Amino acid sequence: MTYRANPPAVPAQFKRLFASPRFASSLTLVIIGFAFGATTLRAVIGPPGVVGILVGLVVLAGFSLSARWAGVDWHGLLPISIMVFVGWCAVSVLWSGYPLHTLSASLYQLAFTFLAIYIALARDTxxxxxxxxxxxxxxxxxxxxxxxxxxxxxxxxxxxxxxxxxxxxxxxxxxxxxxxxxxxxxxxxxxxxxxxxxxxxxxxxxxxxxxxxxxxxxxxxxxSPVILVVALFVGLAALALIWLRSTPVANRWVLQIALLGATVVAGIIAVAARARIIDQLNAGSEFEARITLWGEIWRLATLHPLEGWGWAGLWPADVTPYGWLSFVTGRPQTSGLNAFLDVYFQVGLVGLLSFLALVLLAFWRSWLLASDKRSIVYVWSPLVLVTLLVTSAAESTVLVDFGWLLLLICAVKAAQGKSWRSLLQPTPHRHPE
Structure with missing residues (x-):
């Protein structure tokens, strides 16, 4: 009988495979493609098939992350606001009237959260x-x-x-x-x-x-009149960033304050003139349907204002009260068509405040990075966040699939560059030469 002096080299070979940049690049492409194509995949292979693909991607990302563990910069990894919001959504299973749906929706959300963290750690911006x-x-x-x-x-x-x-x-x-x-x-x-x-x-x-x-x-x-308005906001944000990046560093804080004030004033004017804006966009019927849905959501949300009805992610059509909301509008609804109202309805005031903290911190940090860093690539995160957040006034896309994935990638990348925890890092001691 022959004995081997060394163990088989297969584990080391797998480790090299999962740790390779080419594997991380390929897996990132598949994850992003899966997130953007999730709607089509549900129509073609059904929700069980989508879940099966998602589980497979999580397993592969876990192997890759463990193989790259020693080289990962864990400082400022996960913003606390992400942990609070995701944790509260998961905890809502305790009072949810549809606990199985809440449990599955929370696991779905956690899986996408892990994939977003993997991409943010494994790939540069x-x-x-x-x-x-x-x-x-x-x-x-x-x-x-x-x-x-x-x-x-x-x-x-x-x-x-x-x-x-x-x-x-x-x-x-x-x-x-x-x-x-x-x-x-x-x-x-x-x-x-x-x-x-x-x-x-x-x-x-x-x-x-x-x-x-x-x-x-x-x-x-x-x-789409909704996206027309969003495109206007994105264009204004891009012009503001160009202005900021060309302003001397010493004067940028003044311009930042001025832009913040102008944004607040413009928001107040837009809210006050919303009826006229909707009429000019010729979007009355579309917004009337949304207003009907939002009014019913708000009425039901007041029944559980602090904790919400329970996290559901994409609305299950056969579960109360989501089936009732679809009946009220006369057509199937998979979301509340407003991310902020949707969050308040599902996980209450606590969930809404943690979600607002998540998106506002992500945007503020990414905006500061885009203002201060010379590389144009830093402009991508704040502009994507502007696109997602302004659209959130008329869609709930940011809460699931590619919207949630992009939000968390931007949040983690911004936290790595502007986390308050960097202040707690000790200054490395330099030995005299």
């Missing part, structure tokens, strides 16, 4: 931008190709994908994202991503320009 750009080029192209196939070549709606085939009349189109507002949101995120890629010279100039044209074309075809 420019690598995240490049991965997002590569995914969105494919998905936007696929969406428009299916719209052309449905509306021009076959003249048949693809009902199971939510594609109505309206491209022959120049929209509105939904692509593979389920609704025109979400398609518009994805197109706007893509436009920001492609612009940062182009300015950072991380892609060829021709590819960058064609990608921006693709995103703008998709955005216009949605004909």
């Amino acid at each position: 420019i690598q995240v931008v490049r991965a997002t750009g590569d995914v969105l080029r494919v998905l936007l192209g696929l969406s428009l190709a299916l719209e052309v196939l449905s509306g021009l070549l076959l003249d048949v709606p693809f009902v199971f994908l939510g594609i109505q085939g309206n491209i022959d009349s120049f929209g509105p189109v939904q692509g593979i994202f389920g609704s025109r507002n979400v398609f518009g949101l994805v197109s706007l995120i893509a436009a920001v991503t492609f612009a940062v890629e182009l300015r950072s010279r991380s892609v060829r100039r021709g590819l960058g320009i064609c990608s921006i044209a693709l995103a703008v074309f998709g955005l216009l075809l949605t004909r």
Whole structure:
């Protein structure tokens, strides 16, 4: 009988595989593609298939993170606001009227949270931008190709994908994202991503320009008044960052205060003139449906104002009170069409305050980094957050799938650069030479 002096080398080989930059790059592409394509995957393979893919991605990310453990910078890793919000959502299973749904929704949320943390730790910001750009080029192209196939070549709606085939009349189109507002949101995120890629010279100039044209074309075809307003806010934020970055460091704090004051005043004016703005956008019927839903959500939320009804994530249509809310509006609803009201309804005032802390800290930190750092890549996070947060006034996309993933990636990246815990780090002692 022959004995081996050394153990088999397979574990070491697997460790090298999971620790390799190429594996992290490939896994990041798959995770981001899965997050943006989750709606289509649910329609094609069903929720169990989506959960199976998600579990597989979590396992692979866990192996990769453990293999890279020694090289990970854990300082300022996870903002406390993320832990508080996710923890409160999970704890809501104790008083939820639908505990099984709350448990599954919390596990789903935790899985995406882990994947976002993995990407933020394993990849630099420019690598995240490049991965997002590569995914969105494919998905936007696929969406428009299916719209052309449905509306021009076959003249048949693809009902199971939510594609109505309206491209022959120049929209509105939904692509593979389920609704025109979400398609518009994805197109706007893509436009920001492609612009940062182009300015950072991380892609060829021709590819960058064609990608921006693709995103703008998709955005216009949605004909979404909601995304039109969001695009205006993103444009103003981009101009403000350009102004800040070109201002001398000594004078930036004055400009920051002025911009904050102008934002508050503009917000007050917008709220006061909201009826006229909606009328000018010709979006009365769409907003009337939302107002009906929001009024009923608010009425039900006051029954459990502090703790909420229980976390549900995407609304389960066969569970009270979500089935009732769909009945009131006359069409199936998978969310409250307002992320902040949705959070208040599901996890109450405590959940809403922790969510506000999460998004405001993430935005403020990323804004300061974009103002102070020379690299243009730091502009990506605050502009993506502006896109997500302004859209949150009319959609709940930021709470699940790609919206939640991008929010947490931006939050973790911002915390690594601007965490208050950096003040607690001891100054390294330098020995005299």
